[in-house]
Amino acid sequence: MSTSEPVLLRAEGIVKSFGPVNALQEVSISVRPGEVACLLGDNGAGKSTLIKILSGAIQPDGGSLLVEDTPVAFTHPRHAIAAGIATVYQDLALVPILPIYRNFVLGAEPVKGYGPLRWLDVARAKLITEHELKAIGVDLVDASRPLATLSGGQRQCVAIARAVHIGAKVLILDEPTSALGVRQSEIVLRYIGETTRRSVGVILVTHNPVHAYRVGDTFTILEHGKVKTVWTREEVDVDELVRAMANRDPNPAVDG
Amino acid sequence: MAGTVAVFIFFALEAGGSGFLSRLGTTTYLDVAANIGILAAPVTLLLVAGEFDLSVGAAVGTVGIVEAFLVVDQDWPFWAGFLVALCVAAAIGLTNGLIVVTSGIPSFLVTLAMMWALQGTSLALTKSYTNQTSITGITDASAHSSLARLFRGNAGGLPMSVWWWLGISAFAAWVLHRTRFGNWVYAVGGSKDAAVRSGVDARRVKVALFTAVPVAAVIVATLSSLEVNQADVNRGPGMEFQTIVAAVIGGTLISGGAGSPIGTLFGALLFGMVSQGFFFTNIDSNWFLTFLGTVLLVAVAINQYVRHQQLKRDTG
16 A cells, blocks of 8 residues: 555545535545555444445535546446446345356356347356355355355355456445454455455445454544544554544553 | 146046046147246246236237237238237336336236226227127138238147247246346346346336236237137236246245246146146046145245255355
8 A cells, every 4th residue: 555556536525414414524535556444433423425425326515536536426326336436235235045156247247149149158157256256265165056055254255256356446345244253254354355455445334443453554433424533554553443433532642 | 847747647647547648638738838838937037026917917818809909800911910919018018117117116016907907998998899808700810821820720739839838938048047137137036236236227127027028918819819719808817827826836936036937837837737637537626726726835835945945054
């Protein structure tokens, strides 16, 4: 995460209100290639609103969005996906009952055929799936089995690997570990670290400071729709992050 | 499929001597299965996408009357009447689909309303015009049409309906299992949100499927009209449930996300064998619906058990 690298995605001074409620006030966050930018905050801090703006689901009232220094205005999630920004939601963008490989290629299915007559290249879809998942340590018995047969952590990894495979430059991960146990969370965190080696920028949204500190390069803490603190990894340790999240004032003089 | 074999063996033992296994007996149940199966193939795709079409039976009666009216009463060439029937069918399906995706009203209700609207309209118009519920003479009027020959008589010893049934089932299976569109159908039915987030246009998928179902109704209507030289508005109603039963016996999940037209083909075959085979046995035929209900429940229970085993978490 050298600072000479271009910023992949930058949100600056984002403002959003829902009627009288100021959900976001002058919120900024940015991510570079290979960097994990953590967005922390309690429920209702405005994390979800910011993700929805970054992924094109809703439009901000003010502020600007820049993709590789070019201003953009997303009016539909498709626009964000086209710009290389993929959002993996907490409740998973996958279909449990479908075979693993059909999930993996969903929306970007490989086809073969001639002219207007094109059909699914099932063999290649399975091959891509097995290859990509093996690379992240998910060894499949059979890619034709329903996704539901995988563990929660594996499913989350499939969702992330899928977004990277489809060509995402920026991954927005919404609480990827919140529904998982310790071991399953570990699988996912390890894989997030793996992802950044492919020069993907990750915005990790979480309310778990320990998980954030495991992989994060920058930490933006939201509170009541405002940025409370921004730290780089060098400026903070895990205890301070935990305290900040527990809503107590950090005290650098004591915690050194 | 195992169920279909079991039912065949049951009737072969129970009614084999009284004509079930004869050429006529076989042709009869295959023809019944074919008429249900032609509709059940696109209905399977619609069910996999998580939607119902209860208006398909009424659509059979309606488009049959439209076709017969144009060909018999208006002296149109058969192909023109057939083409207009296809357009009317597509309009019915498009209306169903657009109402469902824009209003969010469950398709069960939208297509139930369509079913009654079609039945009422076709009955009222046909009666006011002919004083009957039917129009006679379509086979005679289309005797020289080469297109009509595709819907009449036998080929290779089997009724034309059976060939349509096999062709449409194979095509539906190809679309569902071997095309991108098919993958979207599965995804939309399995988890609509996940499909939409992956960039799938769920509305277009559903509208396309709603449109395809009544198009198949034109084929069934034409086959049966040409067989008896008569179109009748009362032919068709009831088939909406038979198609769903064939799909469900064949393994289609009624809540969407799973199913296959090949399974449905065997479901329709089972339905045909049960509905005809029963009358070859010595059992009082008044028990038919009781028997049918039991077969349906057993088949669905077996399917559910199998699916539950498949979806079990891999703990190894």
